[in-house]
Amino acid sequence: xxxxxxxxxxxxxxxxxxxxxxxxxxxxxxxxxxxxxxxxxxxxxxxxxxxxxxxxxxxxxxxxxxxxxxxxxxxxxxxxxxxxxxxxxxxxxxxxxxxxxxxxxxxxxxxxxxxxxxxxxxxxxxxxxxxxxxxxxxxxxxxxxxxxxxxxxxxxxxxxxxxxxxxxxxxxxxxxxxxxxxxxxxxxxxxxxxxxxxxxxxxxxxxxxxxxxxxxxxxxxxxxxxxxxxxxxxxxxxxxxxxxxxxxxxxxxxxxxxxxxxxxxxxxxxxxxxxxxxxxxxxxxxxxxxxxxxxxxxxxxxxxxxxxxxxxxxxxxxxxxxxxxxxxxxxxxxxxxxxxxxxxxxxxxxxxxxxxxxxxxxxxxxxxxxxxxxx
Amino acid sequence: xxxxxxxxxxxxxxxxxxxxxxxxxxxxxxxxxxxxxxxxxxxxxxxxxxxxxxxxxxxxxxxxxxxxxxxxxxxxxxxxxxxxxxxxxxxxxxxxxxxxxxxxxxxxxxxxxxxxxxxxxxxxxxxxxxxxxxxxxxxxxxxxxxxxxxxxxxxxxxxxxxxxxxxxxxxxxxxxxxxxxxxxxxxxxxxxxxxxxxxxxxxxxxxxxxxxxxxxxxxxxxxxxxxxxxxxxxxxxxxxxxxxxxxxxxxxxxxxxxxxxxxxxxxxxxxx
Numbered sequence: 001x002x003x004x005x006x007x008x009x010x011x012x013x014x015x016x017x018x019x020x021x022x023x024x025x026x027x028x029x030x031x032x033x034x035x036x037x038x039x040x041x042x043x044x045x046x047x048x049x050x051x052x053x054x055x056x057x058x059x060x061x062x063x064x065x066x067x068x069x070x071x072x073x074x075x076x077x078x079x080x081x082x083x084x085x086x087x088x089x090x091x092x093x094x095x096x097x098x099x100x101x102x103x104x105x106x107x108x109x110x111x112x113x114x115x116x117x118x119x120x121x122x123x124x125x126x127x128x129x130x131x132x133x134x135x136x137x138x139x140x141x142x143x144x145x146x147x148x149x150x151x152x153x154x155x156x157x158x159x160x161x162x163x164x165x166x167x168x169x170x171x172x173x174x175x176x177x178x179x180x181x182x183x184x185x186x187x188x189x190x191x192x193x194x195x196x197x198x199x200x201x202x203x204x205x206x207x208x209x210x211x212x213x214x215x216x217x218x219x220x221x222x223x224x225x226x227x228x229x230x231x232x233x234x235x236x237x238x239x240x241x242x243x244x245x246x247x248x249x250x251x252x253x254x255x256x257x258x259x260x261x262x263x264x265x266x267x268x269x270x271x272x273x274x275x276x277x278x279x280x281x282x283x284x285x286x287x288x289x290x291x292x293x294x295x296x297x298x299x300x301x302x303x304x305x306x307x308x309x310x311x312x313x314x315x316x317x318x319x320x321x322x323x324x325x326x327x328x329x330x331x332x333x334x335x336x337x338x339x340x341x342x343x344x345x346x347x348x349x350x351x352x353x354x355x356x357x358x359x360x361x362x363x364x365x366x367x368x369x370x371x372x373x374x375x
Numbered sequence: 376x377x378x379x380x381x382x383x384x385x386x387x388x389x390x391x392x393x394x395x396x397x398x399x400x401x402x403x404x405x406x407x408x409x410x411x412x413x414x415x416x417x418x419x420x421x422x423x424x425x426x427x428x429x430x431x432x433x434x435x436x437x438x439x440x441x442x443x444x445x446x447x448x449x450x451x452x453x454x455x456x457x458x459x460x461x462x463x464x465x466x467x468x469x470x471x472x473x474x475x476x477x478x479x480x481x482x483x484x485x486x487x488x489x490x491x492x493x494x495x496x497x498x499x500x501x502x503x504x505x506x507x508x509x510x511x512x513x514x515x516x517x518x519x520x521x522x523x524x525x526x527x528x529x530x531x532x533x534x535x536x537x538x539x540x541x542x543x544x545x546x547x548x549x550x551x552x553x554x555x556x557x558x559x560x561x562x563x564x565x566x567x568x569x570x571x572x573x574x575x576x577x578x579x580x581x582x583x584x585x586x587x588x589x590x591x592x593x594x595x596x597x598x599x600x601x602x603x604x605x606x607x608x609x610x611x612x613x614x615x616x617x618x619x620x621x622x623x624x625x626x627x628x629x630x631x632x633x634x635x636x637x638x639x640x641x642x643x644x645x646x647x
Contacts, residue, residue: 066537086540099538103556112552113542147639164542 008041017042017200023072025058032058034224045194045201047211050221056204060170064093092166096173098157100145106156107141113164131159151182171203187213208248220244242373245294252340254293258285271336278311281372295370297343303362310364318359405608412603422609435594446512447569454520462528480518488515489582503585511583512573520565527561
């Protein structure tokens, strides 16, 4: 059997586990979610990404049952979940604050959900042990939450929300309280656990790197709307709007007017004096239509002399150099005042760097390096 | 240890003298041999012995204790319920009015509370006795409990209750299994406050007490009107001793708990 890529969203025969259909949620005059439609499939690791106040937490709370949509329907496995109270949903949530019960031990915290059903005691015991093993907490079963470290608390919260084997696990900024090193390790741990249990995960985060690392698909949100839903690679390489391009990673945006020159190729007039730029786009633009060329800094080359056969080459002076250890970002000012960032890997020691402040350099990129966006 | 300056020493002495001098004098005179309260005639514990023979005082003490336990328990249940609704009920109709009204008895003169309760009991034909005092004390202690409990609930992390619901609890189960154990210290201090208020109260009790039931404060007050006896001093000293013991042990327990918590947290942080 050939190994297939996990992409149920491209398969028309797949039924989504969760469907948001024209969901709107208002709090008084404020519209938190605005006519939103979205499908999430079984076994996905789905990330809701956006700045604070974009409505991502409201979406999660509607899935958990703490908020009901003002209009529209949310379906879980084909059933409208609006009338189902939180304690009857096959959905569990891991809270941002972890919400561990301080008066109960780690063991009792994990067993809490299991004890609410009529599960026999032996089965509860087995399930809790399994969860403790999964999250490597066996040694801490008897401790109270305040007797363990932040990273361990995070794992208790995860074990507790997974104990009831929910169809869907919601994670609200699960790694927000951990420091950078621990966060990275935990991201991989989360992915590992998601794979092992086969549970559908929906994660809410404002950290784009976290979303890119863990998720099978990312939804970028702004002001209650979804701007784009795609795989991390797709979001990064083929953003559909300036907002998404700018939100995910670093990007140069050059404004100009497009003019078609051939099949899917365009010239962009961006400055009164400089030569137009060349770009390829499968999104059509009409003559003179205003457009934005979005280019990632790592796709821009930096040279001392004009490269001979570059599709695009512009000259400028180095304004700033951001040294980040593994890479350096050069901020280069073009004659019109436009600043373009170029990134290079520091394969040589920094003392032998070829460029320095105030140097005149050439920047170049290919016609396919950038994405041409209407807005 | 730092030495206090002359000014600070004086302030401290004055402050504490103001608070405790009357009580110290009372305690000293409770061990007075003489029947005359203001004349010192040597050390003796005989008034304590006589106190234990005094049926009227013992009866009154028993009534007071009964009233205090019953009314503070009732007030704690009602006050906690009221606090929970006012903090967690969301914006229901009349919420502002209710939350204002629950605090009104705090500033109401006790004479008025006592009088209105008396009129109510006469109106519904309830004979004055232990029951009426319990009801009256519950009425005025309940708002104190609700103040204490609601201030704890305001700082309570709501996601703990949501987590309980999420894990399959009904609303009541979430309250019983999660909220109540966590706010228990506030509920207990509410109970203690109500208990103390009930022990103390003279005004409201004297409106609502009947000939069949007299509380200790009423008994002491009426006895003092006939002249202060050393027996009263002895009784008061005993009450001071009980209260002091209670306060000191409560603060020792809470100090030990917070020390242990701190130690555990440090240990957990080191283990990371």
